[in-house]
Amino acid sequence: MPKEQQVYAYSTVLMGSPILLKLFEHNEALARQVFHLIKHYENLLTANRSPSEVMSINLAAGVHPVRVNPAVFELVRIAKFISLFPGSLFNLTIGPLVKCWKIGFQGNRVPQEEELQSRLLLCNPQDVLLDDIAQTVFLAKTEMEIDLGAIAKGYIADCVQAFLRQRGVSNALINLGGNVQTLGKPPDATGWLIGLRKPFGAPDELVGIIEVINKSVVTSGIYERFFEQDGQIYHHILDANTGYPLDNELLSVTIISERSIDGDIYTTLFFGMGVEKSTSYLSDLPDIEAIFVTRDQRVICSSQQHFRFTLLDNRFCQH
Numbered sequence: 001m002p003k004e005q006q007v008y009a010y011s012t013v014l015m016g017s018p019i020l021l022k023l024f025e026h027n028e029a030l031a032r033q034v035f036h037l038i039k040h041y042e043n044l045l046t047a048n049r050s051p052s053e054v055m056s057i058n059l060a061a062g063v064h065p066v067r068v069n070p071a072v073f074e075l076v077r078i079a080k081f082i083s084l085f086p087g088s089l090f091n092l093t094i095g096p097l098v099k100c101w102k103i104g105f106q107g108n109r110v111p112q113e114e115e116l117q118s119r120l121l122l123c124n125p126q127d128v129l130l131d132d133i134a135q136t137v138f139l140a141k142t143e144m145e146i147d148l149g150a151i152a153k154g155y156i157a158d159c160v161q162a163f164l165r166q167r168g169v170s171n172a173l174i175n176l177g178g179n180v181q182t183l184g185k186p187p188d189a190t191g192w193l194i195g196l197r198k199p200f201g202a203p204d205e206l207v208g209i210i211e212v213i214n215k216s217v218v219t220s221g222i223y224e225r226f227f228e229q230d231g232q233i234y235h236h237i238l239d240a241n242t243g244y245p246l247d248n249e250l251l252s253v254t255i256i257s258e259r260s261i262d263g264d265i266y267t268t269l270f271f272g273m274g275v276e277k278s279t280s281y282l283s284d285l286p287d288i289e290a291i292f293v294t295r296d297q298r299v300i301c302s303s304q305q306h307f308r309f310t311l312l313d314n315r316f317c318q319h
């Protein structure tokens with residue numbers, strides 16, 4: 001029998017999330033460098049802790065433009081661009097609303113209607129003014145706040161993948177609190193096996209298994225961060241049209257793609273579009289694949305050209 005290739009797993013907590021790196025060599029120094037790289041980007045991009053470049057942009061809202069690192073400028077530019085898609089749920093200026101709900105943080109509560117309405121006035125992506133030459137970001141109104149929480153992990157996962165490639169690694173996996181990015185596959189297997197969590201289930205309860213080679217798998221689910229008040233669930237994906245958590249037939253959206261940042265972008269966009277519109281949109285995106293889990297226990301997969309899905313929980317019905 002061939003000797004099974006040993007996997008080495010390294011873990012830590014960064015960005016408030018568990019981080020897991022899998023390698024097929026024992027290389028603690030490399031793992032340390034990867035975690036250091038993640039920390040570097042977290043320090044630039046977080047909206048929750050000072051000093052970060054995103055915090056500097058937010059603190060200067062309505063006062064002055066802030067010159068930022070090229071990576072931050074690029075990410076803000078992408079985030080603004082997606083926010084301006086017609087009908088996009090994605091909104092990079094959602095910060096005031098996120099802070100108001102505090103979902104996933106201590107003190108979460110349903111805000112007063114007037115409070116929500118006044119915060120919504122601060123959530124217009126057109127008010128993010130970018131100067132390409134000066135590499136500055138200016139938020140036009142005081143108290144505006146950008147929040148890159150929905151795409152930062154994907155961006156960083158792609159940076160880790162590029163770093164590992166540069167170091168000659170051809171088989172590895174990085175999991176940034178739900179954003180999984182892979183290189184190659186485990187040497188002795190047909191692909192990486194990634195669990196699709198059962199919404200509102202225990203962390204080890206799975207709806208099914210996704211198998212990929214060299215792909216990113218990103219899931220965004222309303223069960224990831226939420227609180228309950230008077231029998232109603234309030235989750236962390238907010239709708240800047242209403243001020244409330246998004247409410248439609250979806251429990252989770254998973255994207256299988258080359259780049260993890262695309263996974264982040266499309267999970268949020270498709271959440272907003274719902275299953276039907278997303279499915280027709282997907283037919284024009286051959287490199288992006290999706291799995292939708294709905295409230296009525298359906299699992300809807302796109303073409304499965306770039307992944308394989310195995311249903312494990314037969315209370316769900318696969319389409």
Ligand code: ADP
Pocket residue numbers: 089090091092094098147148149150151177178219220221224225236237238239240264267268
């Ligand atoms: P997770 O952080 O659980 O992986 P997501 O990638 O779906 O989740 O991102 C959710 C985070 O994005 C929220 O915690 C918040 O910071 C931010 N966010 C919430 N609603 C929106 C929105 N409509 N557009 C952009 N960002 C959002």
Ligand code: MG
Pocket residue numbers: 149150151218220263264265267
């Ligand atoms: Mg995301």
